[in-house]
Amino acid sequence: MTSRTLYRKLVDDHTVTVLDERHVLLFCDLHLMNEYTSPQAFAGLHARGLPVAMPGQNMAVVSHIIPTHPTRIRVIADTDSALQASNLRRNCERHAIALFDTNDPLQGIEHVVAPELGMIRPGMVVICGDSHTTTYGALGALGFGIGTSEVEHVLATQTLVYRRAQDMRIRVDGALPPGTTAKDLVLMIIGRIGAQGARGFVVEFCGSTIDALGVEARFTLCNMAVEAGARGALVAPDAAAIEHVLARAPDIAGDALADALAHWATLRSDDDAVFDVVHAFDARDVAPQVTWGTSPDQVLPIDGRVPRTQDQPEAARRSTEQALRYVRLAPGAPIAGTPVQHVFIGSCTNGRIEDLRAAAQVLHGRHVARGVRAMVVPGSGAVKAQAEREGLDAVFRDAGFEWRQPGCSMCLAMNDDVLAEGVRCASTTNRNFEGRQGRGAITHLMSPAMAAAAAVAGAIVDVRTLEPRHA
Amino acid sequence: MHERHRIEGRAVALRIDNLDTDQIMPKQFLRGIDKSGLARGLLHDLRFDAAGQPRPDCALDKPGDPPRLLVGGANFGCGSSREHAVWGLLQFGVQAVIAPSYGEIFHSNAMQNRLLLVTLPTDVVERLMADADAGGDLRIDLARMRVTSANVDAPFELSPRYRLKMLSGQDDVDLTRLEQARIAAFAKAHHARHPWMKDVAASTRARLDRS
Numbered sequence: 001m002t003s004r005t006l007y008r009k010l011v012d013d014h015t016v017t018v019l020d021e022r023h024v025l026l027f028c029d030l031h032l033m034n035e036y037t038s039p040q041a042f043a044g045l046h047a048r049g050l051p052v053a054m055p056g057q058n059m060a061v062v063s064h065i066i067p068t069h070p071t072r073i074r075v076i077a078d079t080d081s082a083l084q085a086s087n088l089r090r091n092c093e094r095h096a097i098a099l100f101d102t103n104d105p106l107q108g109i110e111h112v113v114a115p116e117l118g119m120i121r122p123g124m125v126v127i128c129g130d131s132h133t134t135t136y137g138a139l140g141a142l143g144f145g146i147g148t149s150e151v152e153h154v155l156a157t158q159t160l161v162y163r164r165a166q167d168m169r170i171r172v173d174g175a176l177p178p179g180t181t182a183k184d185l186v187l188m189i190i191g192r193i194g195a196q197g198a199r200g201f202v203v204e205f206c207g208s209t210i211d212a213l214g215v216e217a218r219f220t221l222c223n224m225a226v227e228a229g230a231r232g233a234l235v236a237p238d239a240a241a242i243e244h245v246l247a248r249a250p251d252i253a254g255d256a257l258a259d260a261l262a263h264w265a266t267l268r269s270d271d272d273a274v275f276d277v278v279h280a281f282d283a284r285d286v287a288p289q290v291t292w293g294t295s296p297d298q299v300l301p302i303d304g305r306v307p308r309t310q311d312q313p314e315a316a317r318r319s320t321e322q323a324l325r326y327v328r329l330a331p332g333a334p335i336a337g338t339p340v341q342h343v344f345i346g347s348c349t350n351g352r353i354e355d356l357r358a359a360a361q362v363l364h365g366r367h368v369a370r371g372v373r374a375m376v377v378p379g380s381g382a383v384k385a386q387a388e389r390e391g392l393d394a395v396f397r398d399a400g401f402e403w404r405q406p407g408c409s410m411c412l413a414m415n416d417d418v419l420a421e422g423v424r425c426a427s428t429t430n431r432n433f434e435g436r437q438g439r440g441a442i443t444h445l446m447s448p449a450m451a452a453a454a455a456v457a458g459a460i461v462d463v464r465t466l467e468p469r470h471a
Numbered sequence: 472m473h474e475r476h477r478i479e480g481r482a483v484a485l486r487i488d489n490l491d492t493d494q495i496m497p498k499q500f501l502r503g504i505d506k507s508g509l510a511r512g513l514l515h516d517l518r519f520d521a522a523g524q525p526r527p528d529c530a531l532d533k534p535g536d537p538p539r540l541l542v543g544g545a546n547f548g549c550g551s552s553r554e555h556a557v558w559g560l561l562q563f564g565v566q567a568v569i570a571p572s573y574g575e576i577f578h579s580n581a582m583q584n585r586l587l588l589v590t591l592p593t594d595v596v597e598r599l600m601a602d603a604d605a606g607g608d609l610r611i612d613l614a615r616m617r618v619t620s621a622n623v624d625a626p627f628e629l630s631p632r633y634r635l636k637m638l639s640g641q642d643d644v645d646l647t648r649l650e651q652a653r654i655a656a657f658a659k660a661h662h663a664r665h666p667w668m669k670d671v672a673a674s675t676r677a678r679l680d681r682s
Binding site for chain 1: 486487488489491493494497498501502503504505506516521544545546549550551552553554557572574575576579580583584630631632643644647648650651653654657658661664665666667668669670671672673674675676678679
């Protein structure tokens with residue numbers, strides 16, 4: 001048998017039939033839905049008069065449009081958004097699909113909820129009408145985003161017409177320096193290879209740095225791979241990943257456990273597997289990263305300076321010029337010291353418990369700077385409850401943060417958490433696109449610890465320069 | 472299904488690399504449960520100022536017919552999976568985009584909706600942009616597989632699947648449903664091999680409801 005990459009093994013294990021030299025009919029183990037990319041798919045299904053093929057392998061959450069105000073009973077005031085939520089409920093009831101509805105205590109962002117409830121298992125194919133579905137590679141599952149027409153196709157057939165990607169391996173070795181995280185690592189990688197550096201590829205991350213990352217950090221890494229254009233991201237499941245899954249999936253027991261463990265042991269690229277492209281990075285080069293522009297690859301180490309158009313390679317000049325105009329920064333200025341008016345901690349990238357712990361650690365005994373509005377939006381109800389058990393909510397509140405209900409919130413500002421024109425935000429999210437957090441609002445992506453530090457300083461600052469405090 | 476061998480007409484150049492789907496269709500237009508009303512949202516912030524007034528310098532809203540083609544930068548349609556971006560382009564009247572490269576999910580969404588995406592090298596795209604700026608028509612011929620304008624006559628490639636979709640409008644759901652028996656057999660064998668992959672959503676929800 002020829003050597004295969006992990007990616008190729010996952011595709012082969014789910015290939016119902018080969019359609020042509022590029023496409024296969026791919027079986028999908030788990031399909032996640034949200035309220036805004038699924039309605040037209042259900043409508044299409046109903047227009048065809050079709051049932052959902054395998055309802056037990058589908059689930060839905062209300063995540064993107066949901067308000068996050070700290071109220072006990074959550075009410076969606078916007079009538080269109082409320083209709084999206086009630087429509088999702090109707091569709092799920094009609095087709096017997098598992099739903100985590102607006103006031104479900106386990107409601108949250110799909111990419112936080114599904115893995116924390118043990119639904120994501122190594123070797124699965126997981127799809128969702130959301131680009132950040134690459135997250136699940138952290139557990140050795142092939143996850144990727146799809147459009148609404150494809151959502152309809154999955155509902156109708158539990159399969160996808162799938163174009164096979166090429167194989168890329170990104171090896172990272174060495175210890176991440178203190179004060180840096182998977183977010184800094186992945187931002188650095190995106191900066192180096194570019195916003196389309198992995199377009200057309202599924203990226204397998206490997207190396208001693210990746211081995212040393214906790215599972216939640218790997219979620220952050222794989223989540224952001226799509227910002228380099230990747231069609232998927234993978235980390236071969238190791239003992240840490242398997243432990244993470246088994247702690248959350250009590251149904252995997254007895255014979256099934258033995259079968260699962262035997263299968264998971266095969267989920268790695270063969271030693272002589274060939275990758276179309278290979279990159280290598282040294283984790284010791286990683287400093288806290290901050291985006292300066294309007295694409296996630298427009299990123300700097302915290303001691304860096306905003307680029308000057310004339311210093312850029314020809315191909316990047318137009319983008320640099322456009323981004324500089326939007327973000328209102330002076331070319332050549334240090335990124336550190338840039339004042340911020342808003343801080344947002346949350347999202348499917350950095351809304352998990354370890355992210356909140358990292359931010360809280362910085363905030364302990366400190367306070368948000370005057371003139372800064374800061375909020376924490378936990379990734380799910382379970383994350384929020386865990387944080388409250390640990391007393392993190394008190395740390396955030398005492399520091400002057402708003403402690404919110406879970407949801408996607410200001411990551412894409414589809415609910416009422418929208419920034420005003422010209423407001424500059426230190427954000428733990430994944431996209432600094434023009435208008436993403438509000439028309440004319442300016443987003444600087446960074447890690448949770450860096451965002452917390454920015455809240456305290458009222459400006460972008462190197463978290464490593466804050467005096468250590470002891471809890 | 473009507474045939475679409477040729478797409479021809481006015482084109483607008485959008486000199487923006489990594490033009491993400493957030494810009495193509497901003498969040499405030501994603502609140503529907505159907506596909507309607509997206510023409511207004513298309514490239515909203517480029518076309519309308521903060522007060523909602525049309526920007527006079529925006530070529531997209533010039534009097535007369537809307538542009539039938541867009542000529543864009545690299546990684547056109549990157550970012551969010553929202554298919555609303557493709558629906559909005561079509562509702563606005565755009566039938567084809569020409570660019571050096573595309574976001575992956577956007578590419579799939581375009582194919583599903585028969586929005587033609589033509590990939591050409593950057594230098595050819597730049598020349599097409601210049602011709603579009605000069606007001607000349609662009610033509611895409613799917614029979615000859617060439618893009619032409621005042622100063623360009625360039626061949627392009629398209630996957631057989633995409634080309635067939637453009638020409639015949641074949642529907643993936645209809646085609647895949649012909650494979651239902653094969654899918655059922657695959658699922659049975661797959662779940663016999665990996666029982667812990669079966670109905671995980673339903674069984675997890677049931678477990679949580681019990682506890």
